[in-house]
Amino acid sequence: MRRMLLSVGVVALLATGSVASARQSDTLIGDSRRQQGLESEMGRLRMGQTGGARAGVCPLVRGASAEINTYVTARLRQVADQVGAEYAHHDCEPNVVVLFSPNPDELVAEATRAKRFNYRGVAAQDVERFKTSSQPVRWIHGSATPGFKTHDARPYNALVIVDSNKAADIKVSTLADYVSLIALADVRVRPAPAEGSIMNLFDSAADGTPQAMTEADRAYLRAVHSRRY
Template sequence: MSAKSVPFSLLLAATASLGSGLAPAQAQQASSGEEIEVIGRRQTEEQARKEANDFVRRTVSTGSDDPLARWVTPICPAVLGIQPEYAAIVERKIRALAKVAEIDTAPAPCKTNVVVSFTTNAPAVVQRIARKSPRRLAEVQIPDRPALLNGNAPVRWWYTTQETSVDGISAVASDGLAANGGTAEGGGSSIGNGLPTVQAYSSSIVRTQIVRALRSATIVIDVNRAQGVPLDAVAAYAAMVAFAEMKPVQTPPPNSILGLFAPDAQVASATDWDISFLKALYSIPAARAGWKQKRMLVGKILKDSEAAGQIDDNEDLTEGLSEPGK
């Protein structure tokens, strides 16, 4: 995807921060030497459980039975549409957050599978792709298309995925063609009229017969709509939606970088919840029904929060914190 190069004077300095009163929970060094600040806060166990359920409900895009898609190959990001020095900042941030979340990245040079494109007119860019290469958006759900093509969100994204059997054999459509094709440069979903079929050799009643994986992620950032937001924070937002199959943000979790563009935003970097969610996603079994994986996600997020000392029984520590969605 091409986009006209945009000078990033429209955004604030890359290291600027938003909000106040949020103490860093931890700072970890990436291989590039960049310091990654993860924002956290303390809360009661009851509140943590409620927020973990709310976090998963608001972010995970798959239906109740579909396994969650994640990367099974190393991530290779490319940043387009801005000057090279700014593009390098964004790519370093994505790679650094991947390291913190324990997600594999491919050393450069590599074959791009995550595209982050900056533009002054995101709807026009997506509409042009839809006209010229409709297969690239083939997996976007019909209810999500209006917002993707004509919405006013500062950031919009979509994915291509692939399905394999639990034995690692690619899903095949009934006409013999690959069921899910495409990369960041092109491709789509099912080919042909038949439903995908797979060869499976497992008789397990616990495992699913299908494993879903991400093949590409495309993130389009509208510079005009993101005006005034730090580049570093925008990069963290892009990383979050690149690493997992996220639904379009309607009401983002209040404890996530996905709330960056909310009117009362109080985040400027990936939060402890974001990192816990990503680590959990990449640690749970891939061959499980989506509803079961969501329960696993909630349990692992809570366990991670407890281990990090972010769950506290002292009610005074959470006084004044709002309930999710308020």
């Protein structure tokens, strides 16, 4: 049986309206205290099963300003289109969830206690790594075949949490590209490019880290979603 890492029962999905107005040069500075709104969204999370992202990526981005949430969502869709990832075009249950929070440890702890996140089928070490991560961005992928090794790095479902304090000085466009890469491919199943990749964004030892998704990154995602191994 397919088991979801998370399931979101959302009364209203991504808000409809104008195109994202956040400038690409904007950062999260001054936008990291929206916890009340995020907690409201978290109240809508429930355990259960939804369609996997392989049948169509359905993102939900919450926790930042409306403009930044919409920008990141739009960028996810744009990258998915560029690399050949299936995208849900109708009403859907979110299977790629991105949450911005100034207190990610508290968010994860509370969500775990309230059973908002369902870790069944995810390796224990991966769950522990996710819960205890101190990185500006942490993520975890669910599996369509729990307990079985796979070389298929396409996301079945993904949860990404951005520490909006630690990532406060990163350009929104840069952060959106980084999130798109880790959300649209399970880089632990199939590693992303070691060099010339936005994956090195938070690697202090890396020189000249790209501030946008590179052609190597897009080639990697295209290969993942065409299932060429």
